[in-house]
Amino acid sequence: MAQSSDRQIEKPDASDGQPICRRRTVLRATGLGATLPILGGTVKARSSAAESQGEQGETDNAGPPTIHSYFGYSGTSDDEIPNRLEPDETVELHVDEDKIDDSNLPALTVEFGAFHFAPVGLHVEPGAIVEFVFNTPEHTATAYHPGQERQQRVPDGVPAFSSTVNEHHGFWLYRFEEEGVYDLFCAPHEWGGMGMRIVVGDEPGDVVRAPGRPPLPMTAALLGTGLDGDIGHPDMEPQNIIDNGPISGHDLGIDLEVTITAPTPT
Secondary structure (H helix, E strand, O other): OOOOOOOEOOOOOOOOOOOOOOOOEEEEEEOOOOOOOOOOOOOOOOOOHHHHOOOOOHHHOOOOOOOEOOOEEEEOOOOEOOHHHOOOEEEEEEEOHHHEEOOOOOEEEEEOOOEEEEOOEEEEOOOEEEEEEEOOOOOOOEEOOHHHOOOEOOOOOOOOOEOOOOOOOOEEEEEEOOOEEEEEEOHHHHHHOOEEEEEEOOOOOOOOOEOOOOOOHHHHHHHOOOHHHOOOOHHHOHHHHHHHOOEOHHHOOOOEEEEEEOOOOO
16 A cells, blocks of 8 residues: 655746746747637546555555656545655646736737746756646646657666656656656647756756657747757757756747647537
């Protein structure tokens, strides 16, 4: 049976969005298959992490809670993190509704930073456990990996890991074992610029390790395309994250927006 601790999952306040420059480049995409966000919604917990990740009858001889190399360890807002899985760092996943203009639906205009990880750049030691806190629902923390039909942006041998789409104020844990650069994205919101970089260890090596589908344009403004040596915003250079991280997306001054139009029935 999973152990428990006195530590309760905090429910952080909404993201403290900061204004960015008003220079703006508009990227337009029509008929994207991405689901439009449900703003301000919450999801009720249906089951606990212990129920879904190995809490069995006493006669089943279940082992202690572990972090799976593909699936990590998930929990709801009502769950506690087991003592042995106490995180070393925390990353929050947010929606800033002030950066979303839905006044012209079915067209939706989204500024960079509307969907974001906080921080977007983080340095940890090998073996560190990172807790991803879902301040708003409908997010994932997903590795750029050929197994996800993306460029390989994790160290060699690391699997194509991803969180589930977790509930409001739920959490997901992942242990970053191998030294190197890990680029992550939110599967529902990559089109809106939701990505981040985790640098593990002090000698991380290359950012992009194999050809493949690069990040979508809004996220590429942060993480780069990986083509011709493009690694993204200068502040996201791995050594800068080691020296100065964590890096806040609000401080980068990326001034972009994207307008998407949902297809209409015919």
